[in-house]
Amino acid sequence: MEWVKALHVISVIAWMAGSLYLPRLFVYHSVAEKGSVQSETFKVMERRLYRGIMTPAMIASWIFGLIMVFNGMVDWSSGWPWVKAVFVIALSGYHGWMGGFLRAFKEDRNVKPQKFFRMINEVPTLLMIVIVIMVIVKPF
């Protein structure tokens, strides 16, 4: 199970790196002129990051995490696994939400301002902080 845990943490890092970088790309893409070379380049970067790295990394995080769950590594009578589960589901929801913006940018129909993407950029950071405290400190 140590190997599975290592692979879990590796895939989580890749998922998180993408989840932090993609909204940064949206921050710059949102002020690029529609149809410009710059805007088209952002589309390619966003698609490759999302489909090539973030989604496979999310799937791998779930698979390796669930392997540990089904091997009885988690004491569900504690509170922390439940809090982690809620926040992980929220992070997965955030992932899907980003997929919606990816499509909007691809079709040149994004209407959200730059400030919006700067703000939602903080969401995965906050979720990740809680998740890591739950799984490492196991406070309750």
Ligand code: HEM
């Ligand atoms: C995708 C669904 C996920 C599932 C099903 C899952 C499940 C698990 C399980 C069962 C363990 C072993 C728990 C233990 O040590 O007793 C674990 C470890 C860990 N998880 Fe997750 N996890 C998920 C997502 C995440 C995410 C999103 C993060 C970070 C943002 C994360 C960070 C960690 C870390 C750092 C460990 C290692 C803790 C240790 O040293 O024991 N996990 N995970």
